[in-house]
Amino acid sequence: MALLARINENSVAETRALLLAWRRSSGSPSKEPGTARIFAELVAAGQRAGQFRADADAELIGALLLDAYGGLLLRWMPGEGGQPSFSLTEGAS
DSSP: OHHHHHHHHHTHHHHHHHHHHHHHTTOOTTTOHHHHHHHHHHHHHHHHTTSSOTTSOHHHHHHHHHHHHHHHHHHHOOSTTOOOSSOSSTTOO
């Protein structure tokens, strides 16, 4: 997530354009499976390593992580030509 945050902060205009296009296309984890799938694979790897509960649904968690990050970006996203009101990376390790 920290890497995604750095990418978004370093490319504010591009992030804004992509996020708005995703919203206009009725974006959802079921229509954008790539990122949700990557998150699900990370959760599944954590389950195999004993870092997460094995009975949790990795696919659902992946979709929830994508939704949560998308929601964060919507709150962070500046208006046209503006600057974000908070940092995505401040305090991230």
